[in-house]
Amino acid sequence: PLLLLLLAAAVVVSVSSAADAKSAPAPAPATVDIIGILHKAGQYAFFIRLLNQTQIANQIDNQAETSADGMTVFAATDDAFRNLPAGTLNNLSFQRQIQLLQYHICPKFYTLDELQTVSNPVRTEASGQDGQVFGLNFSADANQVNLSTGVVQVSINNAVEDNFPLAVFEVDKVLLPLEF
Ligand SMILES: *[C@@H]1O[C@H](CO)[C@@H](O)[C@H](O)[C@H]1NC(C)=O
Numbered sequence: 001p002l003l004l005l006l007l008a009a010a011v012v013v014s015v016s017s018a019a020d021a022k023s024a025p026a027p028a029p030a031t032v033d034i035i036g037i038l039h040k041a042g043q044y045a046f047f048i049r050l051l052n053q054t055q056i057a058n059q060i061d062n063q064a065e066t067s068a069d070g071m072t073v074f075a076a077t078d079d080a081f082r083n084l085p086a087g088t089l090n091n092l093s094f095q096r097q098i099q100l101l102q103y104h105i106c107p108k109f110y111t112l113d114e115l116q117t118v119s120n121p122v123r124t125e126a127s128g129q130d131g132q133v134f135g136l137n138f139s140a141d142a143n144q145v146n147l148s149t150g151v152v153q154v155s156i157n158n159a160v161e162d163n164f165p166l167a168v169f170e171v172d173k174v175l176l177p178l179e180f
C-alpha cells in the first residue's frame with residue numbers, strides 16, 4: 001500500500017508540473033485589499049464607507065495591482081471626519097465627494113522617506129473639469145513630514161502600509177482641496 005501511495009503521489013506531482021508548464025509561469029500579481037487593510041488598522045470606518053460607496057476602493061485595488069508605479073493613499077481617520085465643520089460632507093455633490101476621495105490618492109507608491117524629498121506639487125487622482133490635476137505639497141525637516149493642501153496642513157507619521165505596490169499613511173484631517 002505504501003508503494004501505491006508513493007506511485008499515486010508521483011503521478012499527482014507529474015500531472016501538476018505538466019499543468020504548470022502549460023500555463024506561463026508569470027509572477028503572481030499582488031493582491032491588494034485597501035478595505036481589508038484599513039479595517040484591520042481600525043479607526044477608518046468613515047473613510048471605508050466612502051471608498052466603498054463610490055467604488056473607489058475597487059479602483060484602488062485594481063490600479064495598485066496593475067500599475068507599475070503603485071499607489072499611495074492618505075487615509076483620513078474617523079476623528080478627522082468628526083472634526084469637519086457640520087454639513088461639510090453633506091454639502092458636497094456626489095461628484096465632489098468622489099473628487100475629495102481622489103484627492104487622498106496618488107497614482108504612485110511613496111515611502112515616508114520619499115515624501116521627505118519629493119518635488120512639489122505631487123499629483124493626486126483628483127482633477128477639475130478643465131483637467132487640471134489637484135496637487136499636494138510636502139515639506140520636511142529632520143523630525144517630520146508635513147502635507148499641505150493649501151487649506152489644510154497635516155503631519156505624516158504613521159505608515160499603515162508601506163509595501164509596494166500600496167502605501168497607506170494616516171492623516172488626522174480630511175484633505176480639503178483649495179479648489180473646493
Ligand atoms: C460595501 O457596500 C456594499 C453594498 O453597496 C455592502 O454590501 C458591503 O457590506 C460594503 N462593504 C463595506 C466594507 O462597507
Ligand SMILES: *[C@@H]1O[C@H](CO)[C@@H](O)[C@H](O)[C@H]1NC(C)=O
Pocket residue numbers: 085086087088091
Ligand atoms: C452647507 O450648505 C448650507 C446651505 O447652502 C450653508 O448654509 C452651510 O454654510 C453649508 N455648510 C458648510 C459646512 O459648508
Ligand SMILES: *[C@@H]1O[C@H](CO)[C@@H](O)[C@H](O)[C@H]1NC(C)=O
Pocket residue numbers: 139140141144145146153155
Ligand atoms: C510641520 O508642521 C508642524 C506643525 O504645524 C510645524 O511645527 C513644523 O515646523 C512643520 N515642519 C515643516 C518642515 O514644515
Ligand SMILES: *[C@@H]1O[C@H](CO)[C@@H](O)[C@H](O)[C@H]1NC(C)=O
Pocket residue numbers: 120121135136137148149150178
Ligand atoms: C504648492 O506650492 C506651490 C509653490 O509654492 C504653490 O503655487 C501651490 O499653490 C501649492 N499647492 C498647494 C496645494 O498647496
